[in-house]
């Protein structure tokens with residue numbers, strides 16, 4: 001207990017902000033006892049944690065020497081009082097770093113991250129993270145466990161909702177945007193970002209959460225590490241070790257990823273926190289025999305801070321004293337933690353300014369940004385006969401389905417401190433903008449997981465009176481996220497029953513798909529006129545959906561993850577390698593093509609792509625290539641188009657994907673307007689590939705440059 005009673009005088013030069021950071025770190029470290037160090041590497045929980053999967057509570061609150069807390073308090077005054085206890089009751093007064101899962105907003109909730117990626121607007125992602133940082137810091141949070149940048153190629157895995165989709169390059173771009181958003185502002189608005197879960201967690205076998213992953217070094221370097229490298233380069237100050245066992249060496253005790261790659265190759269100087277209980281879980285994974293063994297293996301591998309279990313604080317002192325643990329591992333980890341605390345200004349500013357909630361949360365500007373992000377993240381996949389935007393001549397519209405008014409689901413999983421009561425649902429959003437001459441007939445139709453004949457009948461009645469049916473189906477917020485794997489990605493039975501009944505009425509149906517993962521649509525798609533994937537859009541769900549349905553805004557989202565026809569196609573993603581027999585090996589029972597590809601999405605206008613203009617056809621490794629392409633808005637309304645630039649390395653010593661995204665740009669065009677979109681291809685950066693040692697290899701030969709359906713070949717000498 002305590003630590004305040006010790007007599008040793010403290011040289012408090014580390015408190016002097018004028019001294020160089022590393023000097024402050026060393027001065028403080030040199031005065032710390034072994035117990036103080038072990039506690040500095042430990043994290044507990046303060047308040048009620050909202051993550052229902054986290055079963056074991058930390059009991060470290062009573063020791064002022066503890067290094068970090070997951071802070072589920074929401075009240076800056078209580079947080080400050082606790083910080084005061086830490087700073088004043090411990091001998092060295094090392095401030096606490098309060099962490100929390102601020103995944104897509106703190107109180108103003110933005111669309112789920114997978115949706116945000118579909119906006120293809122990294123600047124909006126950055127701005128959303130600035131807002132999340134401001135609300136968090138003002139509520140007492142110094143550190144978010146975000147962005148989650150695990151590549152999502154298996155929609156059975158519930159956590160695809162938290163990431164930025166299936167592509168390593170795009171995920172890296174959004175990772176960097178998020179890091180800059182969280183960390184980019186000045187004190188007191190800056191919080192530390194945390195790249196998670198390092199690394200390969202999304203490869204969990206069969207889409208089952210927390211499972212084993214078999215990831216070759218080639219796949220690590222090609223697919224799973226690049227987003228982390230981008231995040232580290234953008235300045236992320238922390239990472240979280242993952243739960244998964246990578247080919248027999250769990251990610252939370254993996255010296256290759258945590259030391260060799262992260263520290264030695266990338267020069268990372270921040271700290272790595274474990275995932276919840278992942279140090280203890282080394283025993284479940286058959287990698288450590290007991291608590292001491294867990295601690296030794298994790299710490300020696302480079303896992304600096306332990307989340308919740310208290311194994312570090314209990315085992316480190318005795319392991320060092322018995323000579324079983326070299327104290328240098330402890331010191332290195334403590335340095336990493338202290339460095340980040342100094343950088344965040346916690347020693348100078350341990351307390352946050354206390355303002356009333358109305359002045360720090362849900363501000364109008366924050367909500368406007370959430371609405372814009374929601375608008376840009378929704379993806380229109382089908383729009384037969386231009387049914388959308390809804391005609392102003394409509395008199396009766398049916399709004400049916402369990403998700404239309406389910407605020408708790410529209411806000412999405414992992415909603416920080418977001419509350420359903422602050423969400424504007426789809427019915428409310430539509431009623432605000434539809435003219436009084438329109439009758440909106442609402443009926444729930446069924447629940448997501450249960451239904452009754454009465455509910456079904458009400459839906460039929462609403463639909464029968466209407467010219468068009470807006471049908472809101474999908475997932476509840478608890479059907480995706482952590483520990484929410486599914487063996488099927490179809491709509492639930494009650495929703496399928498409702499759908500089948502409404503189809504019988506032969507009225508045009510607009511499917512509004514509120515989901516956190518791709519849903520199997522192959523039996524649904526032929527029977528609806530329009531499909532708008534709304535995802536789980538957050539606080540401003542209703543206004544954003546209404547903006548798009550009424551045509552006040554034009555859809556501009558494009559999928560960041562492929563939609564398989566059925567789960568039997570998994571894995572299916574755009575940058576696969578070619579088959580030995582491209583003309584054979586197809587499924588006998590369904591098309592081999594997915595339902596919708598990565599990048600798919602349409603709008604209320606049309607875009608025409610001109611030919612690719614290349615600055616050269618013959619290149620050397622040091623000549624950058626310019627790719628120009630004219631895009632014309634050939635429709636009658638303004639719209640935004642995302643232009644994707646892919647390459648294909650035709651022959652390489654490590655065979656390459658059929659196409660690989662190397663750049664994208666989102667452009668806005670007025671009706672009839674043309675713009676030239678220009679990309680610079682740097683051969684060393686963009687035409688090289690990673691080998692299994694993580695080296696970039698650039699080989700001469702032919703490359704295809706691909707934009708939409710245009711393709712040109714260049715030759716690298």
Ligand code: BGC
Nearest residue numbers: 051053054101145275276482
């Ligand atoms: C999750 C992490 C999260 C942590 C703290 C874990 O179960 O995997 O993503 O940051 O809990 O809530």
